[in-house]
Amino acid sequence: MKKNILLPTDLTVTSLYPIHEICKNAGGEQCNIYIIHTLDLPTGIMDLLFLQERKPYKMLPPSFLEAIEMLRKKYASIIHLLSFEFLYGNSRAYLRHYMQGRNIQSVYLLEDHVYENRLPQSVSCIRTLRKCKVPIVYVEKGRQNEVGVLTTLLYKEKMLA
């Protein structure tokens, strides 16, 4: 049976680090990883009418997409599905419904990481996810690096030895 994992991100490479942990904890099983970023659901009728669903995807940082590709190659045999999608809305009911629909077993979050709202319409779902009755696994951050883009995706130094 495949594991289904939810990974909320703030569209930074750093927030993809838990994928290492997810694959390590997979125990030889294949897993489906759903990477998500929540956006505010427009409330105005005009906004809803002219909602361009593909538009936010064009605003994704190239390094973020590249990092997903790298991780897919790295864990080719473990990762069965590695998908990214924007979710509209951060209500508990909606998130629970989404997770039920995909049979999510656990949510992975970075410890001590401030999930920022990168896009103008971004909205945080971390607090709501914590209230959902789903196991949350906290992962320690990888290499601490204030400069690098991809370095934050590397293992911690002690793991290198």
Add this chain to the structure above:
Amino acid sequence: MKIQLKITLLFTLLCLSVIVMLSTAIYYFANEKAFQDFYTRLELRAVVASKINFDINEQSQDAYEKLRRQHLQRLPEEEEYLIRTDTLDRIRNTVLYKTAGKKFFADAQKDGKAVSRHHFQFFAGIVHSARQGEYLIIVSAVHSYAQNFLLNLFRILVTACIISTIVLFSIGLLFSRQVLSPIRNIAKRVTNISVTSLHERLEVRSGKDEISFLATTFNDMLSRLETAFETQNNFVSNASHELNTPLTAIIGEADLSLARQRDPEEYREALRIIMSEAEKLKAITSGLLELAQSSFHGTLVYEQVGVDELVHNSLQVVWNVYPKCPVKLDLSLRPEVSRELTIRGNAQLFELALSNVLLNACKYSGEKLVAFAVAASKTHVIFIISDQGIGIPSADLKHIFDPFFRASNVKNTRGYGIGLPLARNIVNLYKGSIEIHSKENIGTEVIIKFPL
């Protein structure tokens, strides 16, 4: 002749020819068609004349005479002719016949009435049958109003043409200057780019117009020139930089062997070391030569290079130069299929590029860890070299690829400012990319990508 003047003249000529054609048409049609009412007036006078001269009733003749005197204004040079139609042949040599024209008399006989015009003298004639016989009554007058009107119109049109020529020329000049100004700017910028400022680029406007295309083409050409120029300029320095290490090893080994008498086995060992160093020397020389040649002739060697082997060799080079360097191969992102992973290009040049960046990382990070990670995306193989060394000041970051440039915080370390430009040249040759993220005293991350 300047293109600007050419455009202006062409523009002026085109517009002026349209204006002249229009003016001519206005003048022609005004002259031909605008005075039809004058014929009607003349015809009316001819009818009145026929009544005065041929009416049966004498009282009505007087009444018509009175009407003419009181109500019909006398026209300039108004003349009245009564000619019997059967005597028309006799007036052939008269001024009237010549000015009114043969066609006028022919029309009058045929249709009973006719009109004609000689310059501004207008003629109208009607045929009247009287008791005495058939008469042709001709009234002629000079249309002085038309004369003045057409003269004024002519003056207005000529003045308008002259003024519009001046206006059109000025507008044309402004317009062509506006159109050509981006080209003039490009020429100005290109003139300022000399051998010492080949890194400068032209400003490319957004959009896909011809000027942007020209600027992009210039920039591409400048990039090619810069690469070629730098490669040529740095070749000697690069060579000495790269050849120094094996040469030192060879000299050291030879020196040590010659210091005193040694066993044949020791000599053999020394020679083996010298041989291996000399081979390394040869490989580097051929790589550098290839770099120099490839930039100029565009003939690049493309062979499949195994990424694992490349990583191993690059690390070996680093450990040879800095045996104590804590560089570690980071497997965090190593693709599962890395053994089959290959990139197309020249192994020695790739090695040179990677080892140069790694050597810099080791040189400037003291005892702190340097991570060397390999990753792969769909289209690229990505090498990440991350250190926690002295970093690069943000002001120096944009110059880091300039040949011989050394950051302001590395004055106490030996170096030539050649490693990174050389690495960048190699990366550019194989259509890769190199990115540097750095903060002073925190560390540096170099990302090198080569297409798969």
